[in-house]
Structures are given as structure tokens and as C-alpha cells.
Amino acid sequence: MAYISGEILCRKCMLENMDQADIIRHLDSYVADLPKDVRANEDEYQKRLTLCASCEYLLNAACRLCGCYVQARAAKKNQRCPIAKHPKWTEQIEKSDEIVITR
Ligand code: SF4
Numbered sequence: 001m002a003y004i005s006g007e008i009l010c011r012k013c014m015l016e017n018m019d020q021a022d023i024i025r026h027l028d029s030y031v032a033d034l035p036k037d038v039r040a041n042e043d044e045y046q047k048r049l050t051l052c053a054s055c056e057y058l059l060n061a062a063c064r065l066c067g068c069y070v071q072a073r074a075a076k077k078n079q080r081c082p083i084a085k086h087p088k089w090t091e092q093i094e095k096s097d098e099i100v101i102t103r
Pocket residue numbers: 051052055056057058062063064065066070080081082083088089
């Protein structure tokens with residue numbers, strides 16, 4: 001498929017001609033390169049991906065509600081599922097480290 005300048009393609013059409021394995025490899029690399037302070041912890045990330053995997057809005061590794069690749073969205077701790085009233089997963093709440101006061 002050749003891209004014609006000015007022609008608007010939907011994500012579904014673009015993905016039709018892309019190799020899914022390449023997309024997943026790219027997403028794995030993107031997630032691995034996220035800064036530690038941005039990234040959700042591994043348990044939370046896997047929990048989110050499991051919920052997305054069984055979701056009716058998942059299409060070719062992307063969420064049909066927000067348009068994000070779910071791997072990229074789920075990897076960020078401050079992200080949430082875009083379902084408005086009852087999201088399937090929400091922001092990762094971090095417990096603060098023990099506060100140590102020194103004199
Ligand atoms: S982010 Fe939410 S709506 Fe989108 S695929 Fe995942 S669980 Fe479904």
C-alpha cells in the first residue's frame with residue numbers, strides 16, 4: 001500500500017498491511033525504553049494487558065475507544081482504560097516509601 005499525501009487512512013486500514021509481529025516487536029521496544037518513573041510495575045502491566053486481551057474494544061493490538069496501542073497505554077502508570085464510567089483498569093497508585101526523618 002502506498003501512502004498518497006492528503007489521503008486519510010484509518011488505523012484499521014493502515015494495520016491491514018502491517019506485519020503484526022513487527023508491530024508487537026516495536027511496542028515491546030517502546031515499552032522497554034520508557035523511563036522508570038513513567039512505567040507501571042510489571043504486575044500491574046500484565047494485569048492490564050490481560051484485561052485488554054479479553055475486551056470487546058480490542059482490535060489488532062489497539063483500543064477502539066482511544067486509538068492507543070494497548071501495550072503502550074498499559075505500560076504507563078498514570079494511564080487508565082478510557083471507558084468512562086467503569087474503566088477496566090485505572091491509574092497505578094503508588095504507596096509512598098517509608099518516610100525517614102533525620103536530625
Ligand atoms: S484500554 Fe480499556 S477499553 Fe481499551 S482495550 Fe483495554 S480494557 Fe478495553
